[in-house]
Amino acid sequence: MASHIQKAFQTANLSGFFSSGSTNATLTSESPNLFAMLPLLFTSSAIRDWAKLIVIGGIFETCRRFASNSYSDLLSSFRIEAVFDDDDPTYGWMLIWLSKQPSWREIRAVEVVVDNNELNDSHTIVLEEEGLSKYDGRIPRKVVYTPSPSRTYSMWYKQRYMTVTRIQEQTSRWSGKSNALHISILSRNSHILKDLIRDARMEFLRSQDNRLSIYTSDSTNTWRRIGTRPKRSLESIVLDPGMKELLLEDANDFLTSREWYSERGIPFRRGYLLYGAPGCGKTSLIHSIAGALDLDVYIISLSRTGLDDNSLDTLITELPERCVALMEDIDAALSGALNRDEHEQKKEATDRSEQSTQKPGPTPIHTGSRVSLSGLLNCLDGIGAAEGRILFATTNKYTSLDSALCRPGRMDLHIEFKLASKYQARELFYHFYRPVKSAVNDSEKGSKVGGTVNTTEKAPSENTVAVVGDVHQHARFSEDVIKALASQFADLIPERQLSMAAIQGFLMTYKTRPYLAVEKVAGWVEEEMSKPHSPKVDVTSG
Numbered sequence: 001m002a003s004h005i006q007k008a009f010q011t012a013n014l015s016g017f018f019s020s021g022s023t024n025a026t027l028t029s030e031s032p033n034l035f036a037m038l039p040l041l042f043t044s045s046a047i048r049d050w051a052k053l054i055v056i057g058g059i060f061e062t063c064r065r066f067a068s069n070s071y072s073d074l075l076s077s078f079r080i081e082a083v084f085d086d087d088d089p090t091y092g093w094m095l096i097w098l099s100k101q102p103s104w105r106e107i108r109a110v111e112v113v114v115d116n117n118e119l120n121d122s123h124t125i126v127l128e129e130e131g132l133s134k135y136d137g138r139i140p141r142k143v144v145y146t147p148s149p150s151r152t153y154s155m156w157y158k159q160r161y162m163t164v165t166r167i168q169e170q171t172s173r174w175s176g177k178s179n180a181l182h183i184s185i186l187s188r189n190s191h192i193l194k195d196l197i198r199d200a201r202m203e204f205l206r207s208q209d210n211r212l213s214i215y216t217s218d219s220t221n222t223w224r225r226i227g228t229r230p231k232r233s234l235e236s237i238v239l240d241p242g243m244k245e246l247l248l249e250d251a252n253d254f255l256t257s258r259e260w261y262s263e264r265g266i267p268f269r270r271g272y273l274l275y276g277a278p279g280c281g282k283t284s285l286i287h288s289i290a291g292a293l294d295l296d297v298y299i300i301s302l303s304r305t306g307l308d309d310n311s312l313d314t315l316i317t318e319l320p321e322r323c324v325a326l327m328e329d330i331d332a333a334l335s336g337a338l339n340r341d342e343h344e345q346k347k348e349a350t351d352r353s354e355q356s357t358q359k360p361g362p363t364p365i366h367t368g369s370r371v372s373l374s375g376l377l378n379c380l381d382g383i384g385a386a387e388g389r390i391l392f393a394t395t396n397k398y399t400s401l402d403s404a405l406c407r408p409g410r411m412d413l414h415i416e417f418k419l420a421s422k423y424q425a426r427e428l429f430y431h432f433y434r435p436v437k438s439a440v441n442d443s444e445k446g447s448k449v450g451g452t453v454n455t456t457e458k459a460p461s462e463n464t465v466a467v468v469g470d471v472h473q474h475a476r477f478s479e480d481v482i483k484a485l486a487s488q489f490a491d492l493i494p495e496r497q498l499s500m501a502a503i504q505g506f507l508m509t510y511k512t513r514p515y516l517a518v519e520k521v522a523g524w525v526e527e528e529m530s531k532p533h534s535p536k537v538d539v540t541s542g
């Protein structure tokens, strides 16, 4: 081979390169004749040499690849690998588990962010709260660490070497970045991965104690956990006696009756329709019940831009088995002609034009949603509808709902929320100001006068508190005093005229001043009742 190439170079006047013994070979001054050398490179013996070169090269490359693959296979056989995508709950479990590992606290390359949104904890890791205390009356914002993208961190898990890499990818210009955790553990035993996932899940559940996970759907119709919120105790929601208990018992009974449903061939689903005036506790009760039953809440926003029948179907099909699905203001999403199917739209338009001289129909509300009533009905009890889910729907306009939507099987239990009764006003007052046991000041227990409370009498520090502005100080009044004040307060609230939200709003003005609240309530009620938008309920008894 070399002889052929040498020949070619000699022909091209480059023989100086190959002359033996010449260590300082230099080019001749004549320019090399490259064209003359070409035919020599394609003679039969030269081609044979080329072929040999290719075969030898090929053998080398194959051996190299074989060795490298065998090496990776060998390594893989000692390694367990797993990928956790951020659109799956396990990603959050892993981050929380990592944040609890002592070695994780010593990592040297992190992405540091200030956690602005208390709800949004699914992408954060390592809560650095040490050394951060109340400063100058302000609580500092939480600083969180996230593992830097594309870096590999090493650590030990159950005496096994483990590496963690966070991969970040730009999914599209609009939908932003996606994250994934790649975990590799040096072990031949696959149980180590199961152990890791179980530990991560336990850590996650521990961190969620007394918190409720909330999910919403994003523009790609995927469920995303937007964060958590503290569970609200059922006790803090004041409804007519027996109402909460009825709902909780029914939901509890449903969750434990899977077999009963399957033996009778009834789809294992339950729907509750909560209707009534705004601000009467519908949403609060749903969150509270979900907390009491330890279920996650999946919010289905029917008026979300871009949502149509197909995507709604996908979302409902992908609900997990045990969860609370929440559709708020179901009337708002379906009230427009836009949201009815074509046939119904036309029929409705004709009916309206016929009746227009007697009664004008409601103006359609144009939301960004393209969900039709028939689409919603099919989703709620279609083949793909998730089993074991509890659906809660709320509305302020019960009478405007289609009867097909309200029928048993879709909405099994209808519960009316009325404006506040005197009983509710009293209980709300009591829960608002009730003493925290440890902080009751015994010296104030004597402010009760002969079974009634003198509202002109002020607790010693009531006015001082308002000036200082430490508005969240509680429990300076005895239970008896608060109970007596609550009764006086309730007497001044008219039956079923004001919403609980409005009464709560009034009490917020007097956060630590129950006496003043009682003193001012009559004036406030008068003012509220004279307002033109004073609540009117559009309901019929359910």
Ligand SMILES: Nc1ncnc2c1ncn2[C@@H]1O[C@H](COP(=O)(O)OP(=O)(O)OP(=O)(O)O)[C@@H](O)[C@H]1O
Binding pocket: 236, 237, 238, 239, 277, 278, 279, 280, 281, 282, 283, 284, 285, 394, 395, 396, 417, 428, 500, 501, 502, 504
């Ligand atoms: N029955 C109640 N008991 C205790 N608090 C209540 C009650 N009703 C309303 N509230 C308070 O009023 C506020 C609004 O309540 P909520 O959002 O649950 O009302 P809603 O009936 O869902 O209103 P809307 O129909 O406008 O969505 C909450 O802060 C809640 O604490």
